[in-house]
Amino acid sequence: MKRKIFVAVGSKNPAKVSAVESAFKKFFKEVKVRGAAVGSGVAAQPMTLRETVQGAVNRAKSAWEQASGKCDYSVGIEAGLFEVPCSKSGYMDAAAIAIFDGRQVHLGLTPAFEYPLRVTQKILREGKEVSDVFAELWGEDLRDEKGGVGRLTKGRVPRRLLHEMGLIMALAPIVNKKYYR
8 A cells, every 4th residue: 555645633742643654654655644633522531441442533533524534544542541450550551543534433552551550549539630640749741752651661662652553553454455344
């Protein structure tokens, strides 16, 4: 699949936009990517997989609308916590990726990871966002290139790479149509 495509992203976050460009360039020769500020339509800190996926779908469809359908694909990325048995805190974080082609939504998930128990407890108890808890406890802004995952993996998996993995999973049905008919 080597042709020029335009991808609208439901975020202006540089790590997310960069991840979209990198993932799509693995399958398409020329890619133009543009981010747009759109809402997720879900809580600022999603607390279920269902809510996280819905936020990603909402962002992808809003990005499509903002581009007036003049894009080949639109992408929504939404991170959230959800319950995971046997985890230390009972919860893990992953991002849902939704790619919309004007007709169908194609989904992928990033690898999941666990925040320190102290962070998860504060989120559950006080209803705060992960980024606010990190800022409060350690004075760090998670909205940068590293993100929480980059800090917790000592820089081995920056936010962009985490999102890129989920994007590649969401692209699988698009680039392998013979298997998904």
